[in-house]
Amino acid sequence: MALNAATLLQLVLLLCWTCLSSAPKDQKFPIFTKVLPSKNVLEQILSAASLSFAPGLFEVLQAATPPTVAYFKSLPTDGKKRWALYILVLEKPGCRFRIYLGSGTNALVGVPGRFYEYNSGRYPQHVQKALNEGYVITHQGLLCWTPIPSAAQAPTARTLFIALEATFSFVFWAVRAVQKDYGMSHMCPWPLNTLEYDGLCSHSALTEAVPGDHGLTSEEHEAQFAEMKQRRASQQNEISRKWWQKQRQTDNKAYNKKVNTQRIAREARKIANREHYCKTCDHAFGNKRALDQHNRSKAHLAAAAAATSGEQSRQTNLEAYNKKKNTARIARQWDRRDVKKGEPNSIISSYNRNFTGRNDANPATHAFVASPDLVVAMTLAGTLNFNPLTDTLKDKDGNDFKLAAPSGDGLPANGYDPGRDTYQAPPEDRSTVEVAVSPTSDRLQVLEPFSAWDGKDALDMPVLIKAQGKTTTDHISMAGPWLKYRGHLDNISNNMLIGAINSANGEANKIKNQTTGEVDAVPATARDYKKKGIKWVVIGDWNYGEGSSREHAALEPRHLGGLAIIVKSFARIHETNLKKQGLLPLTFKTPEDYDKIKPDDKIDLMCTELAVGKPMTMKVHPADGGKEFEVQLEHTFNESQTEWFKNGSALNTMAKSA
Numbered sequence: 001m002a003l004n005a006a007t008l009l010q011l012v013l014l015l016c017w018t019c020l021s022s023a024p025k026d027q028k029f030p031i032f033t034k035v036l037p038s039k040n041v042l043e044q045i046l047s048a049a050s051l052s053f054a055p056g057l058f059e060v061l062q063a064a065t066p067p068t069v070a071y072f073k074s075l076p077t078d079g080k081k082r083w084a085l086y087i088l089v090l091e092k093p094g095c096r097f098r099i100y101l102g103s104g105t106n107a108l109v110g111v112p113g114r115f116y117e118y119n120s121g122r123y124p125q126h127v128q129k130a131l132n133e134g135y136v137i138t139h140q141g142l143l144c145w146t147p148i149p150s151a152a153q154a155p156t157a158r159t160l161f162i163a164l165e166a167t168f169s170f171v172f173w174a175v176r177a178v179q180k181d182y183g184m185s186h187m188c189p190w191p192l193n194t195l196e197y198d199g200l201c202s203h204s205a206l207t208e209a210v211p212g213d214h215g216l217t218s219e220e221h222e223a224q225f226a227e228m229k230q231r232r233a234s235q236q237n238e239i240s241r242k243w244w245q246k247q248r249q250t251d252n253k254a255y256n257k258k259v260n261t262q263r264i265a266r267e268a269r270k271i272a273n274r275e276h277y278c279k280t281c282d283h284a285f286g287n288k289r290a291l292d293q294h295n296r297s298k299a300h301l302a303a304a305a306a307a308t309s310g311e312q313s314r315q316t317n318l319e320a321y322n323k324k325k326n327t328a329r330i331a332r333q334w335d336r337r338d339v340k341k342g343e344p345n346s347i348i349s350s351y352n353r354n355f356t357g358r359n360d361a362n363p364a365t366h367a368f369v370a371s372p373d374l375v376v377a378m379t380l381a382g383t384l385n386f387n388p389l390t391d392t393l394k395d396k397d398g399n400d401f402k403l404a405a406p407s408g409d410g411l412p413a414n415g416y417d418p419g420r421d422t423y424q425a426p427p428e429d430r431s432t433v434e435v436a437v438s439p440t441s442d443r444l445q446v447l448e449p450f451s452a453w454d455g456k457d458a459l460d461m462p463v464l465i466k467a468q469g470k471t472t473t474d475h476i477s478m479a480g481p482w483l484k485y486r487g488h489l490d491n492i493s494n495n496m497l498i499g500a501i502n503s504a505n506g507e508a509n510k511i512k513n514q515t516t517g518e519v520d521a522v523p524a525t526a527r528d529y530k531k532k533g534i535k536w537v538v539i540g541d542w543n544y545g546e547g548s549s550r551e552h553a554a555l556e557p558r559h560l561g562g563l564a565i566i567v568k569s570f571a572r573i574h575e576t577n578l579k580k581q582g583l584l585p586l587t588f589k590t591p592e593d594y595d596k597i598k599p600d601d602k603i604d605l606m607c608t609e610l611a612v613g614k615p616m617t618m619k620v621h622p623a624d625g626g627k628e629f630e631v632q633l634e635h636t637f638n639e640s641q642t643e644w645f646k647n648g649s650a651l652n653t654m655a656k657s658a
Contacts, residue, residue, distance in 0.1 A: 008058040009051070012144075012164070013043050015061075015187070019167040020206075024183045028206045035159040035214065045160050053144045066190040067172065069097045069197055075141025077505055077519055079104065079111035083157065084145035085164055086111060087174070088118075088127065090135040090200070093625040097197035098135060100127050101143070101174040103165040103205070105158045107225060108232065110148045115140060119518045126176060126200040137517045138600060138623055143168060151225030152218035159210045166205035174199035253439075257490075260442050264491050271481045280304050286481070336360045346384060350375050352548070361480075373406040445488040449655070450558055450582050452648040458535050458563055458605045460621070462514040464526055466539040466599040468503035472547035473574060475499035477556055486552065489559050496556040497522040497538070504599040514600060523560065530561030537603050539594065540567035545574025554581045558649070564605055566618070566633060568594055579641045582649040589615060589632040596631070598623060612639055 005011035017039045020032060036042050054075045060067045072089050079086070088100040102124070104111030117123075118140075123131065131137070144164065149157040169175055170187035176199055184204070185192070216224065248255045267286025270276060274284045276291040281303050285291040294300050339345050344364045350372045359367060370378070377388040380403070392400040427433065437444045467475075478495045485492035498509040498521065512518070513525045515532065529536050538557065544567040545553060554577035557565065564584035568591045578585040584607070588594055597603075597620055604619035618631045637645070640653075647653045 008053055008061075009046060011058065011061055012051075012053075012167075013039070013046055015171055016046070016163055016167045017042055019170060019184070019187055020163060022184070022186070023166070023204065023206050027183065027204050029209055031159060031210050031214065032163060032206055035156060035210075036163060042160075045156060049149075049157060049160060050146050051144050052146065054142060057143070061171070061189070066195050069099075072099060072141060073139040075139070075143060077139075077141055078507070078510075079115070079142055079145065081148055082110045082142075082145040083148055083161055084111040085143040085161065085168060086114070087139075087141055087143055087172075088137050088200075089139040089141075090127070090130050091138045091623070091625060092130075092133070092135040095135070098130055098200050099172070099174050099197050100124060100200040101165065101169045101172065102201075103161045105154075105161050107148070107151070107154055108229060111142070111145070115518075119516060124200070124202070126202055130200060140517070151221045154221065154225070155210070155212035155214050158212060162205050162208060162210055169199070169201045169205065172199075175201045175204075256440065261491065261494060264442060264485065265494050268481050268494070280307050336362070339365070348375050348378050348384075377403055441488070442491055443484055443488050445490060447489060449652055450648040452652065453582075453607065453646050455608075457607050458603075461535050461537055461563065461603045461605065462529065463539055463597065463599055463601060463603060464529070464536040464562065465497060465500055465511050465522055466503040466597065467497070467500040467541060467544070468506070469501055469541055470546070471497075471500050471540050471544050473545055473550040473553040473571075474547055475501075476545065476553040477550050489552075489555055492552055493556040493559050494523045496526065496560060502599065512600065514602075526557075526560035526562070535561060535563040537564045537566055537605070538562065539597055539599075540565060541594065542568045542591075544568075544570050545578075546571040551577060554578045554583065558583050563607075575636065579637065579644055580650040582645055582647070582652070584610070584616075584635070584645060586616060586618075586633040586635050589634050593631045596620070596629070610635070610637065610642060610645065612637060612642065 005014055020028070020036055020042070021039075036045070056071065056074075060071060069089060072087050075087060083103070083105045085101065085103050088102075090098040090100070102114065104114035106113030109116075118127075118137075127137075146157070167187070170182070170184045171189065173188045173192055173195060175182060182204055213221075213224075244255070247258070270286050271284045276285040276288050277283070278285070278291060278294055278300065281294070281300055283294070285294060339360075339362065341362050342364050343362075344366075345362075346366045346368060347359050348368045348370050349359070350370060352369060359365065374388070378384065378386060380393060381388075381391070388403050392402050395401055435446070437446050476497055476499070477492070478499055482492055482495045500522070501508055502511050504512070509521050510519060511522055511525055513520055513528055515528070515534070520528075526536065544565065553574060557578075558581040562583060564586055565578055566586045566588070568588055570578075570585055570587065575585045584605070600623040602621040602623070604621070606617040606619075609616045616633045616635065618633050619628060620631060621628050643653050644650045647656055
């Protein structure tokens with residue numbers, strides 16, 4: 001079949017109409033003829049559907065050779081609030097790849113509803129059979145998608161998606177039989193014996209009835225959808241209530257812990273999204289109750305009074321007004337209004353906040369540290385191009401002038417004020433001293449000792465995340481609203497690596513669980529591995545862990561079951577912090593080896609080789625079934641630091657020798 005089209009949409013129109021018009025009558029449900037009776041009608045519906053397609057699809061469809069499995073594994077994965085065509089890639093070492101093509105048109109949640117069914121173990125028949133044979137789903141990617149349509153548009157849009165599902169299952173020949181052509185072999189642009197995969201679709205999607213009543217009016221569709229949504233919500237609430245009741249009866253302590261963890265994560269999201277936000281005081285809260293309490297507080301009422309009294313009142317009482325406003329801005333970053341988020345700009349300061357976005361959370365704001373003198377000079381000039389040694393500025397009358405060279409004492413002539421001595425010595429007999437921490441506290445938690453090394457090599461470990469580009473301590477353990485959990489390791493660990501960029505998809509806090517195939521947040525995936533007794537590693541780029549010396553950036557991966565952080569290079573302080581918590585900070589002997597490791601590969605780490613001045617071997621098992629290979633890793637452990645790893649942490653070592 002000739003595929004001559006100027007645009008991808010025209011090409012999809014050609015393919016879909018060819019599929020609909022050439023399908024045998026006994027292989028096509030009558031609704032497709034009713035809803036899509038002509039090429040012109042199909043074109044109108046396609047154009048109105050706001051379809052998006054996977055990158056490279058146009059070139060793949062026009063290529064002389066069939067698509068590779070590598071292309072299918074590169075398809076995007078974000079199906080949130082979308083209807084979509086998707087492809088599952090299944091792999092088994094030593095066997096041909098298999099693919100399954102389907103559509104997800106859940107009226108409430110879109111294609112994630114279909115993936116939820118799969119994660120719950122409800123697979124299509126032949127996908128389940130392949131899984132029983134030892135295959136593993138290694139990727140679920142989207143071929144094309146559109147935002148969830150309105151209830152009135154849903155029946156027509158669903159008919160279109162099922163027609164597209166049939167079209168692409170034949171174009172890519174994702175159907176099971178190679179000998180049986182279903183009367184549709186002309187749809188595949190390439191010889192079937194040149195495909196590097198087998199299909200798992202059992203039939204043509206055109207034989208399926210399309211859910212929904214096409215005879216209703218738009219108003220009736222909307223009313224029907226509202227009723228269904230309410231019914232589903234009631235059912236879900238009842239299921240959730242019974243489940244939580246059962247959990248509480250089974251293990252009340254675990255129940256309370258899980259409820260707390262979920263609440264903390266939920267409130268952090270609400271703070272970030274400013275769902276409960278006081279505009280007057282410029283402060284966000286985790287729940288409505290906290291906002292209501294704030295609105296009744298003296299600080300808010302004073303700030304509101306100052307705000308309503310007008311500009312003159314603010315000017316005459318500026319100091320008091322700012323003091324009240326700043327009191328309400330607890331631990332927030334600079335909320336800038338002069339630069340839009342994403343607009344490139346720079347901040348120069350004389351204190352250590354020297355990495356992108358640190359001051360105002362704008363990823364396009366670069367930060368530089370300079371002397372106070374240079375900061376003042378650059379502030380007056382307003383540009384990074386200014387050289388205070390040679391360049392001039394203009395005064396209020398337009399006359400040029402140069403800044404005088406700074407002068408002053410480098411250190412105070414009389415020394416520094418020693419301040420007050422506030423040290424309190426501990427009692428000589430500490431045996432009776434007890435630190436009392438409430439077990440229900442979500443901000444304080446007694447730190448339990450980490451487990452010691454088991455003396456064995458670590459085998460078949462997943463890569464939790466392969467971080468791409470800069471990964472600072474702020475990416476590893478974010479500040480902001482999380483700082484209130486600094487005394488509670490388990491709660492603050494819910495922010496572990498949520499800012500790191502996943503090389504697999506270019507997104508933050510979205511990784512694949514290698515044991516379930518489910519896409520989830522980084523901390524949630526790490527917790528699942530830990531629960532299953534699976535150690536994991538992180539693969540990172542250059543200067544991993546730069547930024548402030550944040551102890552939690554090392555504590556959190558240790559707490560959630562990590563064994564090693566393997567990177568091109570470390571920021572020195574973070575490398576030491578990792579050692580202190582019993583982790584293995586390792587660097588590639590050959591930095592290019594970073595590119596050889598894929599996010600879904602498995603890792604063997606020869607921990608028994610750990611010795612001062614000697615490299616360590618890492619064995620990599622490629623997920624695509626390729627040949628196992630070894631990578632040499634280096635470290636900077638000395639004798640005492642080696643004991644930290646063996647004993648589980650530096651604190652464990654101190655306790656052991658006490």
